[in-house]
Amino acid sequence: MKTRIAIIGYGNIGKAVEQAVLAAEDMQLVGIYHHNDNLDNIDADVAALCTPTREVPAFAEKLLKRGICTVDSFDIHGQIYDLRKQLTPIAKEHQAVSVIAAGWDPGSDSMVRALLTAIAPKGITYTNFGPGRSMGHTVAAKAIPGVKNALSMTIPLGTGIHRRMVYIELEDGADFATVEKLLLADDYFAHDETHVIPVPSVDALNNVAHGVHLVRDGVSGETHNQRFEFNMTINNPALTGQVLVAVARAAVRMKAEQRFGTFTMIEIPPIYMLPGDEETLIRSLV
Amino acid sequence: MKTRIAIIGYGNIGKAVEQAVLAAEDMQLVGIYHHNDNLDNIDADVAALCTPTREVPAFAEKLLKRGICTVDSFDIHGQIYDLRKQLTPIAKEHQAVSVIAAGWDPGSDSMVRALLTAIAPKGITYTNFGPGRSMGHTVAAKAIPGVKNALSMTIPLGTGIHRRMVYIELEDGADFATVEKLLLADDYFAHDETHVIPVPSVDALNNVAHGVHLVRDGVSGETHNQRFEFNMTINNPALTGQVLVAVARAAVRMKAEQRFGTFTMIEIPPIYMLPGDEETLIRSLV
Numbered sequence: 001m002k003t004r005i006a007i008i009g010y011g012n013i014g015k016a017v018e019q020a021v022l023a024a025e026d027m028q029l030v031g032i033y034h035h036n037d038n039l040d041n042i043d044a045d046v047a048a049l050c051t052p053t054r055e056v057p058a059f060a061e062k063l064l065k066r067g068i069c070t071v072d073s074f075d076i077h078g079q080i081y082d083l084r085k086q087l088t089p090i091a092k093e094h095q096a097v098s099v100i101a102a103g104w105d106p107g108s109d110s111m112v113r114a115l116l117t118a119i120a121p122k123g124i125t126y127t128n129f130g131p132g133r134s135m136g137h138t139v140a141a142k143a144i145p146g147v148k149n150a151l152s153m154t155i156p157l158g159t160g161i162h163r164r165m166v167y168i169e170l171e172d173g174a175d176f177a178t179v180e181k182l183l184l185a186d187d188y189f190a191h192d193e194t195h196v197i198p199v200p201s202v203d204a205l206n207n208v209a210h211g212v213h214l215v216r217d218g219v220s221g222e223t224h225n226q227r228f229e230f231n232m233t234i235n236n237p238a239l240t241g242q243v244l245v246a247v248a249r250a251a252v253r254m255k256a257e258q259r260f261g262t263f264t265m266i267e268i269p270p271i272y273m274l275p276g277d278e279e280t281l282i283r284s285l286v
Numbered sequence: 287m288k289t290r291i292a293i294i295g296y297g298n299i300g301k302a303v304e305q306a307v308l309a310a311e312d313m314q315l316v317g318i319y320h321h322n323d324n325l326d327n328i329d330a331d332v333a334a335l336c337t338p339t340r341e342v343p344a345f346a347e348k349l350l351k352r353g354i355c356t357v358d359s360f361d362i363h364g365q366i367y368d369l370r371k372q373l374t375p376i377a378k379e380h381q382a383v384s385v386i387a388a389g390w391d392p393g394s395d396s397m398v399r400a401l402l403t404a405i406a407p408k409g410i411t412y413t414n415f416g417p418g419r420s421m422g423h424t425v426a427a428k429a430i431p432g433v434k435n436a437l438s439m440t441i442p443l444g445t446g447i448h449r450r451m452v453y454i455e456l457e458d459g460a461d462f463a464t465v466e467k468l469l470l471a472d473d474y475f476a477h478d479e480t481h482v483i484p485v486p487s488v489d490a491l492n493n494v495a496h497g498v499h500l501v502r503d504g505v506s507g508e509t510h511n512q513r514f515e516f517n518m519t520i521n522n523p524a525l526t527g528q529v530l531v532a533v534a535r536a537a538v539r540m541k542a543e544q545r546f547g548t549f550t551m552i553e554i555p556p557i558y559m560l561p562g563d564e565e566t567l568i569r570s571l572v
Contacts, residue, residue: 016506016507016509017507019507019508019509020506020507022507022508023407023408023505023507023508024407077572080568080569080572081565081568081569081572084568101572104405106572108401108405110571110572111397111401111556112398112401112516113571114556114557114559114560114567114571115394115397115398115556115559117560117571118528118529118532118556118559118560119390119394119525119528119529119532119559120525120528121309121310121528121561122309219309220302220306220520220521220524220525220527220528221302221303221305221306221308221309221524221527221528221531222305222309222524223302223305223521223524223525225521226518226520226521226524226525227517227518227519227520228516228517228518228520229515229516229517229518230398230514230515230516230517231513231514231515231516231517232512232513232514232515233513234506234512234513234514235506235509235511235512238506238507238508238509238512239405239406239506239509239512241506241507242404242405242406242407242506242507243404243405245507246404246405264568264572265572266555266556266557266567266568266571266572267555267557268555269552269553269554269555270397270400270401270404270552270556271400271552271553273400273401273404273405274400274403274404275407279367281400281552282366282367282370282550282552283366283367285396285399285400285403285552286363286366286367286387286392286396286550286551286552
């Protein structure tokens with residue numbers, strides 16, 4: 001029996017979830033809803049929330065109250081535990097499961113960080129992002145007066161330090177030096193090495209590629225110099241969409257096991273994210 | 287309350303588990319038993335089985351029947367599912383939890399493979415081992431007539447292809463050319479590029495370093511060229527010992543949740559392997 005999944009929000013991520021659902025033999029797409037659609041008649045096992053991140057909590061509450069599992073890629077790191085706390089009693093009361101913060105960071109990177117911390121408990125993990133677009137910094141750059149369009153690229157410099165390359169398309173008559181000064185003083189940029197570059201078209205630079213270089217040098221028992229590295233270069237929305245489909249599978253399985261509640265990815269057994277029978281998966285992956 | 291852990295078997299791995307237990311604030315070492323000791327009076331929450339791999343099933347059965355959880359690093363890939371099947375009913379009947387095949391491969395690498403398969407479902411994963419000693423190949427080399435001592439190193443050539451560098455200390459009067467011919471014809475070596483090198487002392491080459499270079503190039507949804515890489519260079523027994531302590535924690539927690547049975551690492555939520563409170567772990571790792 002296929003998992004019946006609905007997609008809420010149809011931007012980059014919603015479209016990527018659609019592609020991942022269509023490529024998954026165990027999934028059936030029951031509907032795509034724009035984020036201002038009426039959701040009263042949704043009939044699905046699980047809903048993938050692909051709305052802007054700040055709208056996730058309200059949609060999750062609404063659907064969980066109807067017993068529909070939800071998955072999201074809520075990405076405000078400092079508020080993830082609070083969202084889990086907010087949604088847990090609702091999910092439990094309505095016998096549903098919600099998997100939150102399920103993208104690549106937070107998300108699959110979080111699972112790697114948890115694993116590496118377990119197997120080399122003392123040490124430092126550095127997560128280096130990019131090269132790739134930072135949504136938060138791009139939005140902050142676009143908000144500067146005189147900026148018509150902007151793109152803020154994150155460049156990894158190692159040990160979790162990043163350079164910001166900010167490409168700016170000016171509004172007619174705007175002065176570049178003034179815009180640059182305002183941007184460099186903005187709290188989003190004031191603490192990192194930032195370069196502001198005027199360009200004739202920001203659209204011409206559009207690229208959804210992103211990357212991660214995650215490093216841990218730690219201690220297992222009394223043994224130092226245990227070194228681990230996780231790298232990826234990926235299409236950002238495609239990976240996020242695929243992660244959402246993977247955790248949708250996990251949510252439905254945990255509901256079937258009556259393990260109701262709200263979970264981050266580090267609370268999920270990796271095998272729950274995979275289709276197919278247990279024996280084949282264990283024989284091929286372990 | 288600390289987890290009370292016993293160590294069965296006191297070779298390289300047993301000693302590494304001891305170090306990892308002593309470094310863990312939530313663990314209490316209740317005893318170390320050589321693998322021919324009488325185990326009738328063991329009183330522990332969980333036992334780390336650090337015996338030769340072929341002795342693991344019998345020890346696991348015996349302890350599970352007394353309701354003691356077990357963890358092991360059973361490493362015969364083709365028999366892991368069978369061991370799980372053998373131990374599952376025993377663990378369930380006696381309300382215990384067994385975590386099997388918990389080292390680094392099988393083990394932590396398995397979790398990475400499962401995660402990467404979930405987030406890029408189509409594609410190929412190559413696990414490249416080494417440089418490091420292969421136990422199986424070393425034992426096979428030692429069994430060749432005329433060999434006094436041997437060391438078989440695994441050298442990664444990429445795409446899962448490995449070179450074998452076999453260092454041989456000859457018995458007095460043995461003929462190197464004859465030993466080399468027998469070794470190259472052995473089924474352990476016949477299928478890989480193998481170099482046999484005579485040395486005056488194999489002990490002088492002793493080094494427990496090992497490594498992994500795991501690569502997946504896969505497809506998320508309809509998007510190809512999603513590239514992932516997991517590398518590590520590690521002290522082999524130290525990492526295995528630490529993994530065993532991490533899954534001991536998970537076993538005890540799953541028992542407390544009455545999720546009795548036998549599990550491989552891909553069936554365990556990563557957070558269960560970590561000490562400390564949920565909120566701190568989620569806030570720092572997700």
